[in-house]
Amino acid sequence: MDEILQMRNIHKAFVGVKVLKGVDLTIGRGEVHALLGENGAGKSTLMNILTGVYSMDEGQVIFDGEDISNCSIRESEDKGIAFVHQELSLFNDLKVYENIFFNKELTTKGGSLKKNEMIAKCREVFEKLGVDIDPSVTVEHLTASEKQTLEIAKAIFFEAKLLILDEPTTALSNAEIDHLFQIIENLKAEGKSFIFISHKMPEIFRIADRYTVLRNGEFIKAGNIAETNAQEVTSTMVGATFSNAEIYRTRELGEPILEMRALDGKDFHDVSLSVRRGEVLALTGLQGAGCSELMQCVFGELPSFSGTIAVEGEELTKNTIHLAMKRKIAYLPTNRRERSAMPDLSILENMYISEHTLSGKKPIINRASEIAKYDAQKENLSIKAEHYSDLILSLSGGNQQKVFFARWLNTDAEILLLDNPTQGIDVGAKAEIYKLILKLAESGKTIVINSQEIPEIQRVADRCVVFYSGRIVKTLPHDQITEHTVMMYATNAAEDSEE
Numbered sequence: 203m204d205e206i207l208q209m210r211n212i213h214k215a216f217v218g219v220k221v222l223k224g225v226d227l228t229i230g231r232g233e234v235h236a237l238l239g240e241n242g243a244g245k246s247t248l249m250n251i252l253t254g255v256y257s258m259d260e261g262q263v264i265f266d267g268e269d270i271s272n273c274s275i276r277e278s279e280d281k282g283i284a285f286v287h288q289e290l291s292l293f294n295d296l297k298v299y300e301n302i303f304f305n306k307e308l309t310t311k312g313g314s315l316k317k318n319e320m321i322a323k324c325r326e327v328f329e330k331l332g333v334d335i336d337p338s339v340t341v342e343h344l345t346a347s348e349k350q351t352l353e354i355a356k357a358i359f360f361e362a363k364l365l366i367l368d369e370p371t372t373a374l375s376n377a378e379i380d381h382l383f384q385i386i387e388n389l390k391a392e393g394k395s396f397i398f399i400s401h402k403m404p405e406i407f408r409i410a411d412r413y414t415v416l417r418n419g420e421f422i423k424a425g426n427i428a429e430t431n432a433q434e435v436t437s438t439m440v441g442a443t444f445s446n447a448e449i450y451r452t453r454e455l456g457e458p459i460l461e462m463r464a465l466d467g468k469d470f471h472d473v474s475l476s477v478r479r480g481e482v483l484a485l486t487g488l489q490g491a492g493c494s495e496l497m498q499c500v501f502g503e504l505p506s507f508s509g510t511i512a513v514e515g516e517e518l519t520k521n522t523i524h525l526a527m528k529r530k531i532a533y534l535p536t537n538r539r540e541r542s543a544m545p546d547l548s549i550l551e552n553m554y555i556s557e558h559t560l561s562g563k564k565p566i567i568n569r570a571s572e573i574a575k576y577d578a579q580k581e582n583l584s585i586k587a588e589h590y591s592d593l594i595l596s597l598s599g600g601n602q603q604k605v606f607f608a609r610w611l612n613t614d615a616e617i618l619l620l621d622n623p624t625q626g627i628d629v630g631a632k633a634e635i636y637k638l639i640l641k642l643a644e645s646g647k648t649i650v651i652n653s654q655e656i657p658e659i660q661r662v663a664d665r666c667v668v669f670y671s672g673r674i675v676k677t678l679p680h681d682q683i684t685e686h687t688v689m690m691y692a693t694n695a696a697e698d699s700e701e
């Protein structure tokens with residue numbers, strides 16, 4: 203094999219806690235290499251060492267024939283390694299071309315910026331990648347998918363040889379994933395190499411050539427994707443404990459608790475839905491189908507233009523988040539980094555923040571009782587964390603998501619709106635989250651989940667409501683939820699839509 207990268211015997215500890223214990227990673231030129239492992243296994247840390255973000259305690263890194271052990275961020279970039287972060291690292295208030303040329307601006311001898319030249323160069327690369335983005339637009343106006351593509355464009359621009367994609371698809375729709383994979387295939391054909399980190403098995407088997415599995419900071423196995431299967435890889439990742447057993451059970455549902463009548467908003471139209479107490483209702487659809495916007499509207503984050511929302515038979519008079527929370531509605535947002543994480547706060551503070559927004563009457567925070575609640579949730583959700591006073595961002599991505607889940611469980615909400623809830627969560631922990639969702643439903647909580655992962659919907663939902671272009675086209679009972687049926691309605695290919 204023609205190797206572009208060899209990482210040998212990498213060791214790393216954070217304040218005495220060993221998170222990498224002699225890891226090996228070998229990447230071939232022109233291959234897509236899946237780096238696999240549970241939440242907290244050490245994937246992002248290993249990549250941070252490769253790209254100079256962290257230094258290692260022991261080990262060796264050979265890239266393109268050169269020893270680059272413990273190089274700086276700048277050195278690793280200059281050698282041709284590009285890190286497309288799990289948590290995107292663009293500047294929202296700068297323009298597209300300013301982001302691409304950040305810290306590498308083209309200037310005249312006199313030091314003034316060559317704006318037009320930078321814009322023209324951007325256009326060139328975008329065209330090559332088949333990307334339709336205006337270089338002079340401000341980044342905050344881009345969709346998650348466009349931001350993603352922009353990060354890749356940035357890497358190509360500076361002639362990266364190895365691109366690291368850390369969970370690149372968590373905020374993308376299925377169509378956008380197809381586009382991303384097309385870009386990866388094209389670049390691979392040009393000899394670029396990729397390290398691809400993902401918790402979604404179908405994706406890994408679609409795009410990767412080889413794989414490496416880490417568990418608890420140790421190298422477990424490497425091999426060809428063609429010589430294994432999802433079941434085998436999963437067992438390698440989680441050890442012997444994993445169980446994919448059927449967990450769904452039909453239950454007695456209660457009276458309607460959440461009702462929408464002819465609800466209209468910017469991205470959804472004429473939505474009438476009644477959700478019963480104890481029900482798990484799934485919303486699904488392609489990008490732009492309006493499911494996430496509908497949830498945000500119920501939570502008071504987006505306005506409705508007409509129609510009504512009622513909780514326990516009582517209409518919500520105003521659309522505000524505070525009112526929604528008071529009526530015991532919780533919302534776990536899609537896109538963790540931008541909409542859930544409070545980076546300057548600790549794990550504990552990130553967990554109790556919603557609860558205290560609600561209890562304005564009791565502004566004093568009882569630390570001991572919060573810590574006790576945290577310990578209970580840590581156990582309940584198997585959160586992997588050192589100390590509750592550490593910053594939230596010191597947790598691995600999947601473990602952060604669990605803390606945000608706990609944030610809402612702590613509010614005693616009756617209606618949980620979960621938008622893409624298992625983003626960044628590994629297969630083993632996903633199974634735990636599904637169990638938890640069903641346990642909550644059994645105890646009388648009502649759960650609305652927005653997901654594009656049909657296997658996930660099949661495992662937990664009593665009903666699945668399929669959206670197309672902002673409207674409900676079909677409601678499927680549990681036993682009719684199949685990949686094929688859902689896709690047929692989601693793409694509006696079915697004849698008997700409700701529309």
Ligand SMILES: Nc1ncnc2c1ncn2[C@@H]1O[C@H](COP(=O)(O)OP(=O)(O)OP(=O)(O)O)[C@@H](O)[C@H]1O
Pocket residue numbers: 216221239240241242243244245246247248586587588596597598599600601626628
């Ligand atoms: N800056 C840091 N300070 C302290 N501990 C850290 C830091 N960064 C990572 N860790 C710890 O190192 C371990 C590995 O984390 P890492 O982010 O590499 O996991 P991961 O495999 O990327 O997981 P995920 O799939 O959830 O993203 C975790 O236990 C995490 O809490």
Ligand SMILES: [Mg+2]
Pocket residue numbers: 245246247288368598599600
């Ligand atoms: Mg990670």
